[in-house]
Amino acid sequence: MNSSxxxxxxxxxxxxxxxxxxxxxxxxxxxxxxxxxxxxxxxSIEPYTPDPADLEKVHAFINVTETRAxxxxxxxxxxxxxxxxxxxxxxxxxxxxxxxxxxxTPSTAGSRILANFVAPYSATPVERLEIAGAITVGKVNLxxxxxxxxxxxxxxLPPVGNPWDTSIVPGGSSGGSAASVAAGESILSLxxxxxxxxxxxxxxxxxxxxxPTYGRVSRYGLIAFASxxxxxxxxxxxxxxxxxxxxxxxxxxxxxxxxxxKSVPDYTAGLEKGIAGLRIGLSPDxxxxxxxxxxxxxxxxxxxxxxxxxxxYRTADLLADAGAEIIDNVPMPNTHYGIPVYFVISxxxxxxxxxxxxxxxxxxxxxxxxxxxxxxxxxxxxxGFGLQxxxxxxxxxxxxxxxxxxxxxxxxxxxxxxxxxxxxxxFDSEGSYRLDCLLTATTPTSAFKIGQVYGDSVLMQxxxxxxxxxxxxxxxxxxxxxxxxxxxxxxxxxxLGPDFAEETLMRIxxxxxLASENDAWRQMRPKVLANL
Numbered sequence: 001m002n003s004s005x006x007x008x009x010x011x012x013x014x015x016x017x018x019x020x021x022x023x024x025x026x027x028x029x030x031x032x033x034x035x036x037x038x039x040x041x042x043x044s045i046e047p048y049t050p051d052p053a054d055l056e057k058v059h060a061f062i063n064v065t066e067t068r069a070x071x072x073x074x075x076x077x078x079x080x081x082x083x084x085x086x087x088x089x090x091x092x093x094x095x096x097x098x099x100x101x102x103x104x105t106p107s108t109a110g111s112r113i114l115a116n117f118v119a120p121y122s123a124t125p126v127e128r129l130e131i132a133g134a135i136t137v138g139k140v141n142l143x144x145x146x147x148x149x150x151x152x153x154x155x156x157l158p159p160v161g162n163p164w165d166t167s168i169v170p171g172g173s174s175g176g177s178a179a180s181v182a183a184g185e186s187i188l189s190l191x192x193x194x195x196x197x198x199x200x201x202x203x204x205x206x207x208x209x210x211x212p213t214y215g216r217v218s219r220y221g222l223i224a225f226a227s228x229x230x231x232x233x234x235x236x237x238x239x240x241x242x243x244x245x246x247x248x249x250x251x252x253x254x255x256x257x258x259x260x261x262k263s264v265p266d267y268t269a270g271l272e273k274g275i276a277g278l279r280i281g282l283s284p285d286x287x288x289x290x291x292x293x294x295x296x297x298x299x300x301x302x303x304x305x306x307x308x309x310x311x312x313y314r315t316a317d318l319l320a321d322a323g324a325e326i327i328d329n330v331p332m333p334n335t336h337y338g339i340p341v342y343f344v345i346s347x348x349x350x351x352x353x354x355x356x357x358x359x360x361x362x363x364x365x366x367x368x369x370x371x372x373x374x375x376x377x378x379x380x381x382x383x384g385f386g387l388q389x390x391x392x393x394x395x396x397x398x399x400x401x402x403x404x405x406x407x408x409x410x411x412x413x414x415x416x417x418x419x420x421x422x423x424x425x426x427f428d429s430e431g432s433y434r435l436d437c438l439l440t441a442t443t444p445t446s447a448f449k450i451g452q453v454y455g456d457s458v459l460m461q462x463x464x465x466x467x468x469x470x471x472x473x474x475x476x477x478x479x480x481x482x483x484x485x486x487x488x489x490x491x492x493x494x495x496l497g498p499d500f501a502e503e504t505l506m507r508i509x510x511x512x513x514l515a516s517e518n519d520a521w522r523q524m525r526p527k528v529l530a531n532l
Contacts, residue, residue, distance in 0.1 A: 005030035006186075009237040013091070018080065032137065035061060038528045043141055051158075057166060060160055061138045065139070069135050094187065095186035097173075097190060098110060103122040106139070109142070113384030124256065126221065149173070149197075152454040162204060162205055163527070171205065178209070188241060189234070190234065193211035193230075193232075198210065203481070204443065208480055211233045216260055217233065218249075218252075219231075229342075229349070239510045244267070244268055265503060267506060275322050281327040282439055283329075289304070291462045308441045312440065312441050315482050327435060332422045342461070345416065366380040437497050437508055438495070441493055478506060480493060
């Protein structure tokens with residue numbers, strides 16, 4: 001068994017499997033061996049006592065579905081032996097963020113309240129990946145109910161470590177997904193993006209993260225956070241893998257009325273046809289951000305990290321050399337309202353979605369004596385939910401109360417429309433800028449230390465400052481790695497485009513990969529792989 005199999009990109013590995021050079025079982029064994037080498041003890045909801053050894057491991061997986069995965073891999077090999085085509089992802093080991101239901105497996109949302117819930121069905125994106133031949137090796141950790149930007153709020157501890165430095169956060173809420181791909185524990189990961197939860201951890205972990213257009217991928221079987229913002233997507237090794245996976249999971253779904261009734265193209269077909277003539281914009285509003293000082297409450301303005309700013313300009317130069325036209329000074333004046341608007345809308349929708357967890361139908365139930373049903377609800381929810389769900393319920397109920405709704409929730413909805421209009425203006429084919437894509441940093445800083453920001457909800461939320469506008473607008477976004485900072489941590493930039501412009505974004509992303517394929521940073525490997 002070759003342990004390097006799990007380091008191959010999906011589009012390369014699937015060709016080898018279909019040619020008979022590698023079996024699906026061998027690919028799975030490689031991924032399982034990598035998990036055994038780098039993942040460490042499995043996170044659990046038992047009282048957590050930090051152990052120094054924990055800081056040397058990744059802890060991406062809440063559970064590894066080894067038996068189920070072996071059956072899937074054996075089925076792929078049998079199909080190939082019989083001369084059948086198992087699908088475009090035949091034998092590819094994938095991880096699934098534990099916010100998706102996977103039939104017959106615990107589906108926890110990273111919360112104590114769902115720790116004993118076994119899903120009776122699979123989410124549509126999971127089902128489509130597995131029908132396409134993908135092998136689900138396990139469920140990966142996340143911020144509880146996806147509430148966070150660092151992967152520290154999960155009820156399942158130890159927290160996930162960044163494979164480049166396990167004392168550093170992997171980002172969130174899809175930190176387990178990004179870490180598992182970066183560490184070679186899976187080759188693709190199914191994840192979700194509500195405020196940047198795919199793109200931000202992808203940038204922190206040095207991998208590719210794709211947030212499709214809202215409705216491009218069905219949300220059926222996704223445990224909801226904020227239903228108008230949640231977007232299933234892919235974390236991958238490279239742009240080609242993201243394109244391959246998106247073609248599988250995209251498309252209309254009778255189970256989801258919000259899934260777009262729009263044909264699904266072959267996203268891999270035009271990846272390398274070049275970007276000559278495409279117009280790519282830079283906005284000054286994405287190089288600085290405003291945030292409230294946690295002590296004084298005053299609104300402060302700060303530039304993004306200088307190394308990240310420089311990386312954006314270097315990326316623009318490479319794309320210009322590849323034939324794109326760079327358009328400077330594109331105004332996006334409502335960008336800085338993205339986080340305040342998100343605070344309101346996401347909390348209202350989260351509070352609504354969390355009401356279903358009451359200890360009656362499924363999930364955690366308080367086992368002690370109670371006097372009435374109301375007390376049972378309070379005890380079950382009080383013990384089952386962590387701090388972040390409780391904060392979101394309280395804030396969501398507050399800002400949606402009758403006396404505050406117009407001042408907060410209705411106002412937030414109006415500002416969300418203004419954010420959408422900024423993008424419509426930038427992408428308008430008859431407008432002043434006529435952009436095919438907006439190029440920005442993915443994050444204002446590189447990844448931070450575990451425990452450095454956790455506990456400050458406002459400061460934590462501003463890690464998503466650059467990504468959340470795309471969720472408000474419903475547009476697609478692609479984060480790609482573009483280098484390393486002086487501390488040896490990955491830097492990512494994102495490409496934002498109009499509705500259903502995934503093909504164009506991935507074409508631009510692939511052009512960047514080709515232009516930078518000989519850069520020295522591409523030879524660097526995460527620290528957890530140093531001795532493998």
